[in-house]
Amino acid sequence: MKIATYNVNGVNGRLPVLLRWLEESAPDIVCLQELKAPQEKFPEKAIEDAGYHAIWHGQKSWNGVAILSKGLDITEKSRVLPGDPEDSHSRYIEAAVNGIHIGCLYLPNGNPAPGPKFDYKLRWFERLTRHAAGLLASDSPVILTGDFNVMPTELDVYKPERWVDDALFRPETRAAFKELVEQGWTDAIRKLYPDEKIYTFWDYFRNAYGRDAGLRIDHFLLSPHLDKRLIAAGVDRHVRGWEKTSDHAPVWIELAD
């Protein structure tokens, strides 16, 4: 079974690229972030025609997350991250598909740091970590995937020294990610490629993709059950080179049945 995550940066503006990639890659389950579309403007028909069921949590202009599935039933478990009734951002959706619990997340960017946006990021991270502990305790197969907006280590940044004060790489952010992973999660890409430079995002300007000035910020965290089933993982980085593409590339894993 192949599962992918893709920050599309606008699901309607990105529709031709998304459909092309879905056909080429044919993942069984897909998590999307940054829909940038209100609930009623999600391109449900086009996605259905491509062979995918979908659940989504939209929002006008910003954020927005979705889970797609090719054929398999999707049972929605939650469309908010617990812990803050005041949080109005659409950044989390969770479902059960084919016996696997999947949390699809778009963690706040947090810049400029320090400041209220960075505080919001760290609070969101705390809520995620608390919720993740509950998921692990359930002892069921769980995946947490999406745009974490964190480069976990220096290996995940083209020029670490330039990013030390950035919300995506500050010590507090990296510590929060580390604390989450150390609950017992497996970073799928790093398990299979512990020492390789692997990026999932390249800025639109300064020819970042051409220079390979990238960041690894889209991640797959696997619970112990699924860690044992992991057989492959990768980044479809060529998609970042397409016309009218997102600044992120799709990331995927393959699990043994």
Next chain:
DNA sequence: ATGCCGTGGAAACCACGA
């Protein structure tokens, strides 16, 4: 060192992203 590009929404610019 920097939103230099790109998206969406509203208003012919702004907010936001990483």
